[in-house]
Amino acid sequence: MTESIIQLSSIVGARLRQLSAEIEGETIVLNFEDGMYYALDSVGAFIWSLVQSPRRVSEIRDRILDEYEVGPDRCEADLVRLLAELQRLSLVEVMSGEEAGDGAA
Numbered sequence: 158m159t160e161s162i163i164q165l166s167s168i169v170g171a172r173l174r175q176l177s178a179e180i181e182g183e184t185i186v187l188n189f190e191d192g193m194y195y196a197l198d199s200v201g202a203f204i205w206s207l208v209q210s211p212r213r214v215s216e217i218r219d220r221i222l223d224e225y226e227v228g229p230d231r232c233e234a235d236l237v238r239l240l241a242e243l244q245r246l247s248l249v250e251v252m253s254g255e256e257a258g259d260g261a262a
Contacts, residue, residue, distance in 0.1 A: 160241070163214060163241055165218065166214070167251050167252065167253055168212065168251070168253075168254065169217070170211030170250055171205070172248060182202075183196050184202035184206075186205065188248055191247070204240075214237070218232055
């Protein structure tokens with residue numbers, strides 16, 4: 158799988174070959190492709206819930222800023238870092254805003 162550079166205009170969505178569940182305040186994600194499971198803390202779980210439907214990174218960032226006490230620069234850097242890791246683990250797909258077209262979320 159080729160990894161895309163994640164930008165604010167990128168569209169991110171959870172891949173289909175995974176299963177997730179909330180357990181004691183964390184979200185556990187099982188990746189069917191590699192048989193591994195991954196735990197997300199409460200902020201990661203919030204982000205995971207947002208990417209269940211494809212949406213722009215800028216929208217995810219704005220939702221985090223509305224929900225949590227964090228500065229915009231730190232929020233954006235941490236968000237892009239997490240999304241890149243989820244992409245590397247084949248848990249999300251990333252498309253450029255141009256690939257997604259004008260009908261994107």
